Structures are given as structure tokens and as C-alpha cells.
Amino acid sequence: MEDIKKEVLEENEEVNQEVDEVTKESNENDETLEVNPEEILTEQEVQNDSKEDKEDELDMLRKNKDEIQKLTNEVETLKDRLLRVTAEYENYRKRTAKEKEGIYTDACADVIKEVLPVIDNLERAVQADGSVEDLKKGIEMTIKGLEGSFEKLGVEEIDASGEFDPNLHQAVMHIEDENFDKNSIAEVFMKGYKRGDKVIRHSVVKVAN
Structure with missing residues (x-):
């Protein structure tokens, strides 16, 4: 009887040891799986930092896009202004060239008007009958007329x-x-x-x- 009781006690002791070991392992696993609040906070902060970085990048992209659009508008404005100035200059060049041509034509016409009477007098002198003295006087009058024409034209x-x-x-x-x-x-x-x-x-x- 005593022997049986001793065996039972030994078996109970072994079972208790096994239970203790299992309990100990379970506690160790629990400690391993236990979450550190500070570590959670650090990960959250990392996520927040990453989110802020993305927002900063988006803000920078928006600013760059706005700046590019602004510069593009300025370039288009300058191109339009350049085209208008070029067109105005071309019109001015054509207009002044036409005016210069008109001034030259008018100047030539003024000169010819003054010279034509001289030519008329020379033609009449050739057709006229008379002595050499008469012809000489006619030429002298024609020269005086030409000098008068030069004076009107400002020629000296x-x-x-x-x-x-x-x-x-x-x-x-x-x-x-x-x-x-x-x-x-x-x-x-x-x-x-x-x-x-x-x-x-x-x-x-x-x-x-």
C-alpha cells in the first residue's frame, strides 16, 4: 500500500514539474509577444513623418507647377509682344520706304519743272533766225534763267x-x-x-x- 502511495506521489510530482515547465514557457512567450508602447509610438511617428514628407513633396510639386505656369504665361506674353513689335516695325519700314520714294520723286519733279523752261528756251533759240549776236544774247538769257532756277532749288x-x-x-x-x-x-x-x-x-x- 505504501509503495503504491509513493508511486502516486512521484507521478504527481512529475506532473507538477511538467505543468511548471509549460507555465514557464508560456510566460516567456507572453513576454516575447508583449508589445512595447514606446516602439508603437516610434512606428507611428515614422508613419506621420512619412506622411508629412509626402505632403511636402506634393506642396513642392504644386509650387513648381504654378511657377512653371507663371513663367509659361510670361513667355507667351513676351512672344505676343515681340510679334506685334515686329509687325509694327515691318509696317513702319514699308511706310517709310514708300515715303522716301515719294519724296525722291517729288524732288525730281521739282527739279525738272525748273529745268524745263531752260530746255524750251534752248529749243526756241535753235529754231530762231538771226545773227550770231542775237543767238549769243539768247543763250545768255537762257543761262540767267537756269541760274534763277538753281537759286529757287537752293543750288549755288x-x-x-x-x-x-x-x-x-x-x-x-x-x-x-x-x-x-x-x-x-x-x-x-x-x-x-x-x-x-x-x-x-x-x-x-x-x-x-
């Missing part, structure tokens, strides 16, 4: 009575003559004319050295 004869001036005179001959001062005009072969400061034709002269 270049003075060739003094010192040689390369801006007004063209020397085609040089002579050694004590009767003339150095670099003075000795003879005029062809009269020169100017209008204001514009030389129409240089006086062709002989110059004394």
Missing part, C-alpha cells in the same frame, strides 16, 4: 577764286607760276555746284604749286 556755284580746297575742288593740273600764291586756283575748267553742305559737283581746276 562753288567759289573757285581763292585757295584750293579738296573738299570743294578737284585738281586735274598743277603749274609752277610766280604770279599765283602757293596752292591757289589758277584756272577753272568746269564750275562746281553745291546745295547747302552737299557738293553736287566739284569744281575742276588748275592749281599753282
Whole structure:
């Protein structure tokens, strides 16, 4: 009887040991699976940080998009302005070219109007009968009429009575003559004319050295 009781006690003790071991393992597993609140908070913060980064990136993209759109609008405005300025300049160029052509035509017409009476007088002189003296007087009157036309047009004869001036005179001959001062005009072969400061034709002269 005692032996049986001892065996039962031993078996109970073994069972209790096994239960203790199982309990201990279970507790260890529970400790392993236990969640650390600080670790949860850190993960949440990471998620929040990631969300904030994405929002910042979206904000940056929106700002860049707005800036690009703004610059695009400015470029389009400048292109439109450039096209309008180019068109206006082209119209101005055509208009001024036409005006210059008209001014030149009018100027030529004014000159021709003044010269035509001279031509008429020369034609009448050729057809007229008379002596050489009469013909000479007719030519002299025609020359005076031409000089009057030049005066109306603002054209004047270049003075060739003094010192040689390369801006007004063209020397085609040089002579050694004590009767003339150095670099003075000795003879005029062809009269020169100017209008204001514009030389129409240089006086062709002989110059004394």
C-alpha cells in the first residue's frame, strides 16, 4: 500500500514539474509577444513623418507647377509682344520706304519743272533766225534763267577764286607760276555746284604749286 502511495506521489510530482515547465514557457512567450508602447509610438511617428514628407513633396510639386505656369504665361506674353513689335516695325519700314520714294520723286519733279523752261528756251533759240549776236544774247538769257532756277532749288556755284580746297575742288593740273600764291586756283575748267553742305559737283581746276 505504501509503495503504491509513493508511486502516486512521484507521478504527481512529475506532473507538477511538467505543468511548471509549460507555465514557464508560456510566460516567456507572453513576454516575447508583449508589445512595447514606446516602439508603437516610434512606428507611428515614422508613419506621420512619412506622411508629412509626402505632403511636402506634393506642396513642392504644386509650387513648381504654378511657377512653371507663371513663367509659361510670361513667355507667351513676351512672344505676343515681340510679334506685334515686329509687325509694327515691318509696317513702319514699308511706310517709310514708300515715303522716301515719294519724296525722291517729288524732288525730281521739282527739279525738272525748273529745268524745263531752260530746255524750251534752248529749243526756241535753235529754231530762231538771226545773227550770231542775237543767238549769243539768247543763250545768255537762257543761262540767267537756269541760274534763277538753281537759286529757287537752293543750288549755288562753288567759289573757285581763292585757295584750293579738296573738299570743294578737284585738281586735274598743277603749274609752277610766280604770279599765283602757293596752292591757289589758277584756272577753272568746269564750275562746281553745291546745295547747302552737299557738293553736287566739284569744281575742276588748275592749281599753282
